[in-house]
Amino acid sequence: xxxxxxxxxxxxxKKSKYNVIGTRCRTxxxxxxxxxxxxxxxxxxxxxxxxxxxxxxxxLSYTIIRTAPQGFEQYTPYAVAVIELDEGTMISGQIVGNxxxxxxxxxxxxxxxxxxxxxxxxxxxxxxxxxxxDGQ
Amino acid sequence: MVNVAVVGGGYTKxxxxxxxxxxxxxxxxxxxxLQDAGIDGKDIEALYVGNMSAxxxxxxxxxxxxxxxxxxxxxxxxxxxxxxxxxxxxxxxKAYMAIKSGEYDIVLAAGSEKMTDVKGTDAVATxxxxxxxxxxxxxxxxxxxxxxxxxxRHMAQFGTTxxxxxxxxxxxxxxxxxxxxxxFRYEITVEQVLKSALIAxxxxxxxxxxxxxxxxxxxxxxxxxxxxxxxxxxxxxxxHASDTVALHDRASLTEANATKIAAKKAYEQAGLSxxxxxxxxxxxxxxxxxxxxxxxxxxxxxGDGGKFVEAGKIALNGEMPVNTTGGLKSxxxxxxxxxIRQICDILSQLRGRSGRLQVSGANTGLACNIGGTGxxxxxxxxxxEEPKGR
Numbered sequence: 001x002x003x004x005x006x007x008x009x010x011x012x013x014k015k016s017k018y019n020v021i022g023t024r025c026r027t028x029x030x031x032x033x034x035x036x037x038x039x040x041x042x043x044x045x046x047x048x049x050x051x052x053x054x055x056x057x058x059x060l061s062y063t064i065i066r067t068a069p070q071g072f073e074q075y076t077p078y079a080v081a082v083i084e085l086d087e088g089t090m091i092s093g094q095i096v097g098n099x100x101x102x103x104x105x106x107x108x109x110x111x112x113x114x115x116x117x118x119x120x121x122x123x124x125x126x127x128x129x130x131x132x133x134d135g136q
Numbered sequence: 137m138v139n140v141a142v143v144g145g146g147y148t149k150x151x152x153x154x155x156x157x158x159x160x161x162x163x164x165x166x167x168x169x170l171q172d173a174g175i176d177g178k179d180i181e182a183l184y185v186g187n188m189s190a191x192x193x194x195x196x197x198x199x200x201x202x203x204x205x206x207x208x209x210x211x212x213x214x215x216x217x218x219x220x221x222x223x224x225x226x227x228x229x230k231a232y233m234a235i236k237s238g239e240y241d242i243v244l245a246a247g248s249e250k251m252t253d254v255k256g257t258d259a260v261a262t263x264x265x266x267x268x269x270x271x272x273x274x275x276x277x278x279x280x281x282x283x284x285x286x287x288x289r290h291m292a293q294f295g296t297t298x299x300x301x302x303x304x305x306x307x308x309x310x311x312x313x314x315x316x317x318x319x320f321r322y323e324i325t326v327e328q329v330l331k332s333a334l335i336a337x338x339x340x341x342x343x344x345x346x347x348x349x350x351x352x353x354x355x356x357x358x359x360x361x362x363x364x365x366x367x368x369x370x371x372x373x374x375x376h377a378s379d380t381v382a383l384h385d386r387a388s389l390t391e392a393n394a395t396k397i398a399a400k401k402a403y404e405q406a407g408l409s410x411x412x413x414x415x416x417x418x419x420x421x422x423x424x425x426x427x428x429x430x431x432x433x434x435x436x437x438x439g440d441g442g443k444f445v446e447a448g449k450i451a452l453n454g455e456m457p458v459n460t461t462g463g464l465k466s467x468x469x470x471x472x473x474x475x476i477r478q479i480c481d482i483l484s485q486l487r488g489r490s491g492r493l494q495v496s497g498a499n500t501g502l503a504c505n506i507g508g509t510g511x512x513x514x515x516x517x518x519x520x521e522e523p524k525g526r
Binding site for chain 1: 184235257258260264270271272273274275277278280281284285286288289292333334335336337338339380383384385386389
């Protein structure tokens with residue numbers, strides 16, 4: 001169980017799970033993805049607004065998962081990276097395609113993909129994965 | 137201010153205890169600690185028990201009362217402490233503070249985890265509870281995966297080599313051979329580590345601490361009564377700090393700010409620098425974490441951890457002996473028990489009772505217990521001399 005089976009959980013995260021929409025603190029100009037309700041620097045003094053990210057970023061580090069948690073066993077081996085978005089914040093995400101040639105600093109962009117499913121007759125979870133920007 | 141001493145400790149054999157329950161292991165550890173301190177259960181005024189996830193591993197919550205009940209310590213106050221893999225050190229810290237407050241003179245701090253009642257993939261998913269559920273677990277990350285992300289970045293940034301990572305496991309196994317309570321009592325070679333199965337590149341099976349059942353317990357007392365005990369180990373200083381739960385929310389993938397802050401506080405309180413530490417227990421849940429932590433604890437400069445290990449400085453006879461009893465890698469990592477087990481082994485070193493694993497003339501020891509990918513870090517420094525003037 002990975003506790004992703006709740007429909008409300010996915011629904012309330014739909015902006016950030018299906019789009020790269022996070023937040024920004026207007027007071028100190030820090031971007032957050034996933035979005036935060038409270039700025040880490042300014043706390044209650046910070047003015048938070050929604051921010052649509054460009055979605056573009058680069059691989060800061062990556063791994064290839066070969067022993068997966070329950071619910072992901074059928075997808076191994078799959079690559080997961082920490083991606084530094086151009087707006088200056090980091091996010092974890094799966095990288096689609098052949099993981100063999102991945103390198104640090106490669107440019108990536110988000111793609112809409114199936115993430116996991118709750119067994120053969122359960123919910124199918126969709127969300128963002130990332131792919132290399134063409135020409136790399 | 138009240139000074140606090142550790143006057144007894146013990147831990148069960150760590151391993152796959154298919155015939156033993158959580159309550160049986162925890163009770164054994166508590167009994168060992170009481171015997172070691174030479175006190176009776178009726179002397180204990182409060183109990184703190186570290187445990188990460190009994191709710192998911194065995195379907196049991198409410199562990200504070202359960203532990204007091206099973207140990208025959210009713211009706212003393214009993215509290216469960218949870219900070220993922222740092223749950224044990226958290227229980228120790230809360231027990232220390234309870235005495236420091238003046239409320240109690242004798243407190244039992246314990247830790248336990250029963251991990252082998254669920255299948256491996258369930259255990260992997262349960263351990264991911266220590267990460268960010270919405271953004272790490274939900275995309276299929278594992279703890280090995282998270283530490284692999286740190287390892288690859290550390291290798292790219294500082295030139296840390298795959299062999300240097302392997303040498304951490306080799307060192308810890310070499311020591312663990314002589315620890316009769318360790319899960320894996322055999323030596324391994326760098327070549328064996330490099331040929332072991334890839335779990336999450338670049339980390340392999342022999343970079344990872346195992347899934348383990350076990351329990352540990354220590355007795356803490358105030359300076360008002362410490363004189364009744366032989367060879368107390370005094371708590372010279374401690375620190376506890378937090379960081380983001382998600383690895384990707386950190387400023388850096390290659391250092392744990394919580395460890396740096398916790399260590400700074402512990403060194404300041406103890407009046408010591410990293411060079412003043414004679415022996416250290418450092419959280420090697422994965423080989424890369426021992427390398428990053430010896431840097432964050434100040435034993436070497438940031439980025440030099442791999443070279444420090446390669447030069448043999450962490451060996452039993454090295455300049456900074458680390459994980460002299462086997463570390464998490466060889467002894468095993470029953471999550472909630474580990475932080476208390478570390479204190480037990482430092483106590484043993486300071487008392488000069490570590491046998492073949494003894495660091496000669498050990499007067500000070502440090503224990504660093506880390507939760508998640510570094511979202512919690514707890515550091516304690518113990519010493520043979522009672523702190524003065526505080």
